[in-house]
Amino acid sequence: MITIKEYSSKYAKSIRDIWVSRSVWGNTAIKKDLTPEEANKKFTMEGTVSFVALKKEKVLGAGRLSLGRGSRSHCAEFVIFVDENVRKLGVGSMLLEEIINAAKKKNISRLELSVFEDNKPAIGLYEKFGFAREGLRMRFLQRGNELFNEVLMAKFL
Numbered sequence: 453m454i455t456i457k458e459y460s461s462k463y464a465k466s467i468r469d470i471w472v473s474r475s476v477w478g479n480t481a482i483k484k485d486l487t488p489e490e491a492n493k494k495f496t497m498e499g500t501v502s503f504v505a506l507k508k509e510k511v512l513g514a515g516r517l518s519l520g521r522g523s524r525s526h527c528a529e530f531v532i533f534v535d536e537n538v539r540k541l542g543v544g545s546m547l548l549e550e551i552i553n554a555a556k557k558k559n560i561s562r563l564e565l566s567v568f569e570d571n572k573p574a575i576g577l578y579e580k581f582g583f584a585r586e587g588l589r590m591r592f593l594q595r596g597n598e599l600f601n602e603v604l605m606a607k608f609l
């Protein structure tokens with residue numbers, strides 16, 4: 453059975469191992485040589501709510517909600533990633549559901565994200581949950597020597 457739990461630092465190493473795989477950092481604006489300590493810092497920093505997806509105690513994926521501040525305190529953004537060996541099994545959906553619920557509990561009314569335009573799995577996941585495309589930043593993201601468009605998406609809660 454797969455369960456979603458709140459993040460704890462004991463999962464930092466597993467999260468980092470999934471995070472630095474090509475299929476995650478290649479699709480996100482994440483640096484590829486992240487250490488477990490840096491991953492832990494990102495997942496525990498003030499203004500974040502973080503989750504892991506677990507099968508028994510094995511980490512299958514993770515999600516991090518970052519709350520906005522000041523004039524953007526009604527907004528939050530998030531990132532989700534799933535181990536490439538267990539994709540298309542509903543883990544990303546479970547994490548996103550938890551993130552949406554956590555955002556509602558924090559009185560967030562606008563949940564947003566940005567994604568590489570060629571990241572079809574992620575865009576498919578977000579559209580399934582009712583996120584709408586709001587914009588396209590042309591040649592905004594780098595991957596290696598190539599420049600990619602970034603899709604901006606949001607959902608009102």
Ligand SMILES: CC(C)(COP(=O)(O)OP(=O)(O)OC[C@H]1O[C@@H](n2cnc3c(N)ncnc32)[C@H](O)[C@@H]1OP(=O)(O)O)[C@@H](O)C(=O)NCCC(=O)NCCS
Nearest residue numbers: 479532533534539540541542543544545567573574576577
């Ligand atoms: C995006 C990601 C988190 C999806 O995780 P997942 O566990 O495979 O997602 P799910 O199994 O819950 O799929 C949910 C929906 O996403 C979409 N989807 C998932 N994989 C897809 C694929 N390969 N192609 C097209 N749509 C896909 C579908 O709409 C799917 O619904 P369906 O099963 O009813 O068809 C995963 O592919 C991933 O970790 N990618 C690398 C990291 C990343 O890109 N994160 C997002 C950064 S913005």
